[in-house]
Amino acid sequence: MALKVEHELHTRRLNRNVGVGLLLAGFIALVFGLTVVKVIELGDANKFEKFDHVARPQIIPQDEGN
Amino acid sequence: MGDYFALLKPRVMSLVVFTALVGLLVAPVGVHPFIGFLAILCIAVGAGASGALNMWWDADIDAVMKRTVKRPIPSGRVQPGEALAIGMALSGFSIVLLWLATNALAAGLLAFTIFFYAVVYSMWLKRSTPQNIVIGGAAGAFPPMIGWAVATGGVSVESVLMFMLTFMWTPPHFWALALFVKTDYGDAKVPMLTVTHGRDVTRKYIVAYTVLLVATAIALGFTSIGGPVYMAVAVVLNVQFMIGAWKVYKRTDADCDADNHLAERKLFKLSLWYLFLHFGALLFEATPIAKALPWL
Numbered sequence: 289m290a291l292k293v294e295h296e297l298h299t300r301r302l303n304r305n306v307g308v309g310l311l312l313a314g315f316i317a318l319v320f321g322l323t324v325v326k327v328i329e330l331g332d333a334n335k336f337e338k339f340d341h342v343a344r345p346q347i348i349p350q351d352e353g354n
Numbered sequence: 355m356g357d358y359f360a361l362l363k364p365r366v367m368s369l370v371v372f373t374a375l376v377g378l379l380v381a382p383v384g385v386h387p388f389i390g391f392l393a394i395l396c397i398a399v400g401a402g403a404s405g406a407l408n409m410w411w412d413a414d415i416d417a418v419m420k421r422t423v424k425r426p427i428p429s430g431r432v433q434p435g436e437a438l439a440i441g442m443a444l445s446g447f448s449i450v451l452l453w454l455a456t457n458a459l460a461a462g463l464l465a466f467t468i469f470f471y472a473v474v475y476s477m478w479l480k481r482s483t484p485q486n487i488v489i490g491g492a493a494g495a496f497p498p499m500i501g502w503a504v505a506t507g508g509v510s511v512e513s514v515l516m517f518m519l520t521f522m523w524t525p526p527h528f529w530a531l532a533l534f535v536k537t538d539y540g541d542a543k544v545p546m547l548t549v550t551h552g553r554d555v556t557r558k559y560i561v562a563y564t565v566l567l568v569a570t571a572i573a574l575g576f577t578s579i580g581g582p583v584y585m586a587v588a589v590v591l592n593v594q595f596m597i598g599a600w601k602v603y604k605r606t607d608a609d610c611d612a613d614n615h616l617a618e619r620k621l622f623k624l625s626l627w628y629l630f631l632h633f634g635a636l637l638f639e640a641t642p643i644a645k646a647l648p649w650l
Contacts, residue, residue, distance in 0.1 A: 321392075322454065325388045
C-alpha cells in the first residue's frame with residue numbers, strides 16, 4: 289500500500305492553484321511591461337532622472353548654485 | 355478553471371474584442387502596441403466581469419430556462435458568491451489597469467459599461483420592460499467608443515456613430531431571432547416584445563430600427579474613418595438588410611409556419627455578417643492598402 293495516497297480533492301486544488309499562479313505571473317508581467325513602456329515613452333531621461341531622490345548638483349539652476 | 359472562464363461569457367467577449375480593436379485601430383492617433391494589447395485585454399476582462407455579475411444576478415432565471423440551465427451557477431459548479439467576487443475583482447482590475455495604461459476617459463467609459471450591463475440592464479430593465487434588449491444593447495455598443503478613447507483620449511462623431519451602429523443593430527438582430535426561436539423567457543417572467551406586444555408589433559419595430567440603423571451606417575461613411583470601400587460595403591449590406599426587414603414586416607404567422615421562418619432566419623444570418631463586415635470595412639479603410647488605392 290502506498291504511504292501517500294493522492295486524493296481527487298488534491299488534484300483539483302492543484303489545478304486551481306496552478307491557474308491562480310499563472311494568472312498572478314501574467315499580472316506581474318503585464319504591470320512590468322506597462323512600466324517599461326511608460327518609461328521608454330517618456331523619451332528624455334532627464335524627465336524622470338530628476339526624481340530619483342539622489343542629490344544631483346547638475347540639475348540645480350546656475351544662480352542657486354553660486 | 356473552465357467553469358470560472360465560462361462565467362466571463364467568452365462568446366460575447368469575442369464581439370467586444372473585435373469592435374474595441376477596430377475602434378482603437380481606426381483612430382487617427384497611434385498607440386504603442388503593448389499599450390494597445392493591454393487596453394484590449396482590459397476591455398475584454400471588463401466585459402467578462404459584467405458577464406459574471408450578470409450570471410450572479412440572473413442565477414434564478416438561468417435555472418428556469420433550458421438554454422441557460424447548464425451555466426456554472428445553476429448547475430452548482432460555481433457558488434453565487436464566487437461569481438460575485440470574480441465579477442467585482444475583475445471589474446476593479448480592468449478599470450484601474452486601463453486607467454493606469456491609458457487615460458481616465460477610457461477607464462470611465464469601461465466602468466460605465468460594466469455598471470450599465472450589470473445594474474441598469476440585468477438588475478433593472480431586463481425584468482421590467484420589453485424594451486430591455488434595446489437599452490441593454492448600449493452596453494455591447496460601448497467597446498469601439500472605449501477603443502477610440504484609448505487612442506485619442508476623447509469622444510468624437512466617429513466614435514459616437516460606431517456606438518450607434520451597434521446600438522441600432524441590436525434590436526433587429528435580436529428580434530429576428532426571437533421571431534423564430536421558441537424561448538422560455540415567459541417561464542422566467544422576463545418580458546419579451548414578441549410575448550408582451552405580439553409578433554406583428556415586433557415586425558414593425560424591426561423595420562423602424564432598421565431605418566435608423568441604415569441612416570447610422572451610411573452617415574459613418576461620410577466621417578473621417580469612412581471611405582469608398584466602406585461606403586460600397588455599407589450600401590450593399592444596408593440595401594439587403596432593408597429588403598430583408600421589409601419582407602419580415604410583410605409576413606404573417608401563417609407564412610412563417612409555412613416555410614419554417616425562412617425570411618426571419620435569413621435576416622438573422624445577414625445581421626451577423628452585417629456588423630462584422632461594417633467593422634471589417636472600417637478596419638480596412640485604416641490600412642495602408644486602402645490609402646494606396648488608385649481612386650484615393
